[in-house]
Amino acid sequence: MIRTIFFWTVFLLVFLVFNLLARLLALIFDAKEVYYRTSVIISRVLLWAGGIRVDASGMENVPREGTLIFAANHQSAIDGCAVLPFLGRRVFLGAMHQVYQLPLLNGYLKRAGYLLLDLRNPKQLIITMRKILGVLRSGECFLIFPEGTRSPDNRLLEFRDGVSMLVLQSGLPVVPVALTDAYKIMQRDELYGLKVNSGRIKVRIGKPITFHEFKEANLENAKAVSAKLREAIARLMQEGLQPGL
Numbered sequence: 001m002i003r004t005i006f007f008w009t010v011f012l013l014v015f016l017v018f019n020l021l022a023r024l025l026a027l028i029f030d031a032k033e034v035y036y037r038t039s040v041i042i043s044r045v046l047l048w049a050g051g052i053r054v055d056a057s058g059m060e061n062v063p064r065e066g067t068l069i070f071a072a073n074h075q076s077a078i079d080g081c082a083v084l085p086f087l088g089r090r091v092f093l094g095a096m097h098q099v100y101q102l103p104l105l106n107g108y109l110k111r112a113g114y115l116l117l118d119l120r121n122p123k124q125l126i127i128t129m130r131k132i133l134g135v136l137r138s139g140e141c142f143l144i145f146p147e148g149t150r151s152p153d154n155r156l157l158e159f160r161d162g163v164s165m166l167v168l169q170s171g172l173p174v175v176p177v178a179l180t181d182a183y184k185i186m187q188r189d190e191l192y193g194l195k196v197n198s199g200r201i202k203v204r205i206g207k208p209i210t211f212h213e214f215k216e217a218n219l220e221n222a223k224a225v226s227a228k229l230r231e232a233i234a235r236l237m238q239e240g241l242q243p244g245l
Helices: 002-025 031-049 079-086 103-111 122-137 161-170 219-241
Strands: 052-057 069-072 091-096 115-117 141-144 174-180 199-205
Touching: 002 031, 002 103, 031 052, 031 079, 052 079, 069 079, 069 161, 069 219, 079 091, 079 141, 079 174, 079 199, 091 122, 115 122, 122 141, 122 161, 161 219, 174 219, 199 219
Parallel strands: 052 199, 069 141, 069 174, 091 115, 091 141
Antiparallel strands: 174 199
């Protein structure tokens, strides 16, 4: 419990300080770059505060240029922090409505370009998907979690076809990212998912996948994209579960 108290105390202090700092720096430098770099620093600080070690590999698979979609499995609230510092590209993310509505985070998330994800509201979700397409068409990269919810363990849940429809509409390559053992750090059902346990997360980044064989953005093709992408992430997860890797 001491680790959890320490983590969330650091969390509050970090966002208070960096929220103000980022706002000031954004007046002088490129705001997108300021908030991206600030988010990376915050992620690293929170990993330290949680006693969380990230073993990342496959960073060489990420192209240095071109717009990309990063797709990762989802196990805990710390997943974004565990992945963001290792992608090597400026990346935008979505934030669930529970997080997006917190007074401390709301302003920062909006200015940082995080998009509201409200799975309870289909209309709002459609609007968000259109905004994500806008972000991608402007040349920015985006990180998505195709499962749409956190897995309670190292099982890979079914992917939402709406995410695959987004992939088809964008026509962009997708970089698969696999996290293993992140659920041990912040158990979904333990203290409302807020309890923090120190430990190690493995992050495996795969080579970009293209879906040029699918010419139309329809439900049948979306399901095929989901299956292909899910297979790629599952394979990376198996690598992460191998002893000594």
